[in-house]
Amino acid sequence: MDIKRILASVTVITAVALVGTACVPEESSGGKEGNAASSTSGSKKEKAVVFKVWGTAPSGVDINYGSDTDSRKGQFKNSMFEATLPHSDGALYYNVTGQLQGGGDIQCSVTVDGETKKGHASGGYNICTTQINAGLFGGLG
Numbered sequence: 001m002d003i004k005r006i007l008a009s010v011t012v013i014t015a016v017a018l019v020g021t022a023c024v025p026e027e028s029s030g031g032k033e034g035n036a037a038s039s040t041s042g043s044k045k046e047k048a049v050v051f052k053v054w055g056t057a058p059s060g061v062d063i064n065y066g067s068d069t070d071s072r073k074g075q076f077k078n079s080m081f082e083a084t085l086p087h088s089d090g091a092l093y094y095n096v097t098g099q100l101q102g103g104g105d106i107q108c109s110v111t112v113d114g115e116t117k118k119g120h121a122s123g124g125y126n127i128c129t130t131q132i133n134a135g136l137f138g139g140l141g
Helices: 004-022
Strands: 048-056 061-067 070-074 080-088 093-100 107-110 115-124 127-133
Touching: 048 093, 048 115, 061 080, 070 080, 093 107, 093 115, 107 127
Parallel strands: none
Antiparallel strands: 048 080, 048 107, 061 070, 061 093, 093 127, 107 115, 115 127
């Protein structure tokens, strides 16, 4: 009878320990980013998202960019547009669209943590669009 109680106690302690470690955020468990105490500079490098549209568009380009929770308007100047936003861990996607205002030929891209997605549009009022999505379990950038 005593062995059954001991085994039951060990099982419960093991289960609690496993659940407890699964709930610790990566940064505080010594993950790839490390924790603030082990950082030599004392500051963590912020991830950035870069949005670009470039090409020829004599009548201009109407640009929208951002994430599922933050939509912004961009300006096409000197045959290009570029903007950078901070990476949000909760973002489901980041996208950029550029609609030609008349004729032209443009390309667009979104870059998150070294991964780039590109699009292209040519001709009157066509739309260049591209998007980076989070995976099934997150992991965007």
